[in-house]
Amino acid sequence: MVFIHDTKTALTAVTDLVNTLPGRDDPDTLTTLADFDAFLEANPYSGAVRRDESELEAVRRIRPRLRELWDVDRDGAVPLVNAMLRDGKALPQLVIHDGYDWHIHATSDDAPLATRILVEAAMAFVDVIRADEYDRVRVCSADDCDSVYIDYSRNGSKRYCDTGNCGNRMNVNAYRLRKARESA
Template sequence: MDFNSHTDAVVEAAVELVNELTEGERRGRPYLLPAPADRLAAASNVLRGLRPERPRADAAEAEELAAVARDLRAVFEGVAAGDLDAAAGQVNRLLDETRARPRLARHDGEPWHVHFHGDGGTLTADWAAPCATGLAIVLGGEFRDRLGVCTAPRCDRVYVDTSRNGTRRFCSTACQNRVKTAAFRARERPGGRRGGEG
């Protein structure tokens, strides 16, 4: 399941920004916001992974991107909680704040496609606007339930479900395996249900 290549890229950027630049839990452990130098590296790595020609973020931009990531997280949390009104309201607020505006672009051998840039041409606006727009496209389409927050215990990292059947519930294979292993161990413990018994 694909939205379109540009939308896929900016939605994935939103996921990575949230997962790298917001505190919470990851794979069963507390996840603290990286120290400022690491935050700068994390922000730069996310952006350069999607647009290698993009310059590195500076310290102020990394802080701004962390604030954007917190705002983006609220969209995923709204969808995961079944509150699409809250998720849509948050996206609309981000679209208003960034003044996302469409522009046709062609690069990297791709055909013309729509990009959304923020007002002012700053690195933060140039990423916040398309991330918000990508999430708006997802929420406004048939795959609105494909945004989620990991359901593994002690993990709150976000994901976008691109599987055919829309059954993804974990941020990573590591979390999926953690849950399966815990369920297996619970069945094997004395008093637990063993395969086939019951």
């Protein structure tokens, strides 16, 4: 699955943001300004970024809304995406900056960061929906993990997230189970 640079960048950022939510045994990992700085370092946004408590809280509040995109199918995602675009007053415009070729921004650079994140995520999911690739929007298959990811593999066979060591851990568990059955 190949998406243009800004789509893949937005999908990576929204995945990283959703995965900061507390999970089964995992704590919330976006609670401090240092956490927020680390997120923004890994996922830079153009435009105004204040990096203060108020902005952090606004970004924290949008996470459950973004997480909903992993709980629905392609048709169920459409009203969620449309609501994000509508709420963000999205007005797509072609822009070029910072060494990136022409791409779309759908909000102004001075819109609140949480709004820009929602709208950029929605625009990226528009591409996923239009490409009919929504089956690659997944939740980790490990029994003890609920992290989310987008499967970019060629054959669409990825089953585990990259946030923990889920794939390796589940393979070791399966191996140990097979060995236990063989010796029983």
